[in-house]
Amino acid sequence: MNAVRRFHLRSPWSSRFPYSQLRAARRLKSDFAFVFDIDGVLIRGKKPIAEARSALESLNKNKIPYILMTNGGGVLEREKANEVTRITNCSKINPLQVVQSHTPMKALTRDKKFQRVLVVGGDGDNSRQVAYEYGFKDVVMPIDIVKANKSVSPHCMYTTHDFELYAKPVDLDKPIDAILVFNDPRDMSSDIQIVQDLLNSQNGVCGTKRSIKSVADPTEPSIPILFSNNDYVYANDFPLPRFGQGAFRIITETLYNHTNKLEPSQNLQSLIMGKPFKLQYDFAHHVLIDWNEKISSGDTESQQILPYLGEVPEQTPFKKIYMVGDNPESDIKGAHDHGWESVLLRTGVYKDEDWDDIIARPSVGVFDNVEDAVKHVLRANGVSA
Structure with a gap:
């Protein structure tokens, strides 16, 4: 990379x-x-x-x-x-x-390792369209996975209208090559759960879990994860700053580290951009x-x-x-x-x-x-x- x-x-x-x-x-x-x-x-x-x-x-x-x-x-x-x-x-x-x-992620499309990606964040399926325009061949979003199996995220905030408008059919048995966090999550609960599932999966297949004992380096996730920025807060119309993608990264790392029983000196391997x-x-x-x-x-x-x-x-x-x-x-x-x-x-x-x-x-x-x-x-x- x-x-x-x-x-x-x-x-x-x-x-x-x-x-x-x-x-x-x-x-x-x-x-x-x-x-x-x-x-x-x-x-x-x-x-x-x-x-x-x-x-x-x-x-x-x-x-x-x-x-x-x-x-x-x-x-x-x-x-x-x-x-x-x-x-x-x-x-x-x-x-x-x-x-x-996420603009520099265009460069990843030249690497054959990044053909099928999970794209996280953004309104509707805007981020999916961005990823396709960048040149990614197969783009999955969390809403696709939830629609295919709603028990994946039992407390999701997606409506029937959302599923009809934005979700695409997805093969859950086909491996995902990488997780690209394009923007701040819109349904934090679903995104947290699905991202953790894939980081700890068997070669990026939804619904599978690798054995921690078989992993040579527990800081290395099953598939790569890239955060497009690390802004903990950002400014909008509200008088106080709001949580951004950096807060999602902290949650992701904390849950991964806990799941994999990492030492305090260890941390999830990821690439942080922005x-x-x-x-x-x-x-x-x-x-x-x-x-x-x-x-x-x-x-x-x-x-x-x-x-x-x-x-x-x-x-x-x-x-x-x-x-x-x-x-x-x-x-x-x-x-x-x-x-x-x-x-x-x-x-x-x-x-x-x-x-x-x-x-x-x-x-x-x-x-x-x-x-x-x-x-x-x-x-x-x-x-x-």
Whole structure:
């Protein structure tokens, strides 16, 4: 899973532009860029943060490259781009500017080990459709398993309407290759039970259980599990933060460790993606490089050039990348770990009373809103806001 192939960014310049035009175009490229979190930075729930539109339009006007990187997900990147565009009322955001927590999972479709997957989280069967678009061949969701055998989750919250609308026929005797947690679970009880069943199954077959005594390394589950992010809490319209996918991970690990009688020093083996992990920041860096090429050439409709999972950019046109977020644990720490600049806002999870206890402090500063932050950075880089 960690093995990667070398990735070489293929420049589209040479075949389309004379040398003089190429030189002129390159002079237009910015040597700094922005990466924005979404929830708590540009929007809160389904409502806009007032200053988001002017901040993004200022960057568009000055041709400063930026992308959006969120630990949210459960929908296609184009749907998230359209949602943020609609809520903020800004110029259209391109889907190629969006990195959701599960976006790097596209790379897994190149591995034959990941043909049939259980996808967890998201509304309805949106996550299933995302997984199919990414290229996974056979996608199962917990609702499929519950409909096939309701005793799997006797206290499930699914309605008859849910089963009719979202469930698909499933062969419970066919092994599942991996568990992909795309988004926060919607029926926590069912998802907890089904995930635990599969982690402790005989080779990923529902309704079976492996013998603990026959397992060489009890920290290794029967099939791999990948969490698309580790956000313990997130901000929405409610005045206090709400539990996120990170809370589901804690529950999953605790139950697995207890079931397998692990020592305190042992823990379930899993891959955790999303912010603040390096894998996610490296992937976003590739996306930012690709987007910079596209806006510099004026060709924002060409195919996106993406890396393999875990691949580090060999070269970058950026002297500085500014991560703008509201969560010190994911946005700010991740930026520091990756060598980016960091900007913290007061419009989301972070509160000033938390300052003494936050895990990482911003390198640029704390600002009341995203517009103030963008103006400050632009001025610092000699660009008129």
